[in-house]
Amino acid sequence: RKEVEQDPGPFNVPEGATVAFNCTYSNSASQSFFWYRQDCRKEPKLLMSVYSSGNEDGRFTAQLNRASQYISLLIRDSKLSDSATYLCVVNAGGGGAQKLVFGQGTRLTINP
């Protein structure tokens, strides 16, 4: 079983739609969680951290369910510029160390 699992997609949605991605992780001791976005042939860029209480940043909402070891990302009012691969990332390090484990990524295409 992979440490971080995502539906690879691809997701093709019209502009303005709401889209949700899910992710599960296997290491119950993981302490911090992130969503990154990666554009084609580029490095990953941090989109947002994910907190236990859930958090929102503009059109993006992230949720964490520690009991189910499940993370989600919701994008509202999607824009063409949201087209990218979204990476679910879990910090498997402990004691201040950071060992990021990346999911395979979910590819999203927003259509005009």
Place this chain on the structure above:
Amino acid sequence: GAVVSQHPSWVICKSGTSVKIECRSLDFQATTMFWYRQFPKQSLMLMATSNEGSKATYEQGVEKDKFLINHASLTLSTLTVTSAHPEDSSFYICSARRGQDTQYFGPGTRLTVL
């Protein structure tokens, strides 16, 4: 601030040659640097973690004699792929961490071995 650069951005080499990739933190001192590899349509995989002045810690399955990491200063780490073969062709990405801060990623180096 928190800019990380990599050089070169892409390289094509013949099988059997060695390739050196540089990773620099331009505006901060990085306590830790990381090297990742990403094959097409796959996730980033951590290869090794290095702290300035000490030996790198390699992930399981990564050959330390093949992927030489030198972290000579708080702003520079190098990855040398020795005797590269076509199966080493990949996207190599470094990241740098400032204290307990998050990791900042470099733009990546695309290696193609013929």
